[in-house]
Amino acid sequence: MAEEVLQAIRERRSVRAFSPEPVSASDLEKILEAGRWAPSGKNTQPWAFILVKSKAKRAALAGLSRQKELIESAPVCLAVLLDRERGYDRDKDMQGIGACVENMFLAAHALGLGACWVGGVSGSKEEAAKVLELKGNEELVMLLLVGHPAPSEASPPGPRVRRPLQEFLREI
């Protein structure tokens, strides 16, 4: 199991082109479950999710982003929110949400799906809140796009690059 997890971490990559094939309800549930089990400061679980199924809402949201086409074409668009009523410390709440999203990102990969993490919209947060009908205590953090990778994703444009460990690890 250790090797499978480590391999999934190494092999996961962002997918930015999807085939139109829908994501099955059971796969979607597994992805959301993976998010649900993420760690969070004081176990506050300061996140909330909105599955953006409405085409009109999706288009409006996409209109606030520089990645309009990608957001509109992904079979699944999940808006991940910070629920300030559940949270207790913005830095720690965001760390928990990062863990939650990474769990879902890895779950999508493990299921043979592709995903892209879109770290917010470039338009105003207020506009996004209006489109998503957010409650007063909620804030859009990011969008997770999920789907079956398009055939073009079989040969991604270049190797994934990571800084070598020695470059950023030090001991004291």
Ligand SMILES: Cc1cc2nc3c(=O)[nH]c(=O)nc-3n(C[C@H](O)[C@H](O)[C@H](O)COP(=O)(O)O)c2cc1C
């Ligand atoms: C906080 C965060 C914000 C990101 N925002 C975007 C984004 O807005 N659009 C996008 O296409 N990718 C976005 N990404 C994906 C990164 O570009 C990607 O993870 C990085 O280039 C490494 O590539 P890999 O995921 O294929 O390993 C984001 C990733 C993170 C963690």
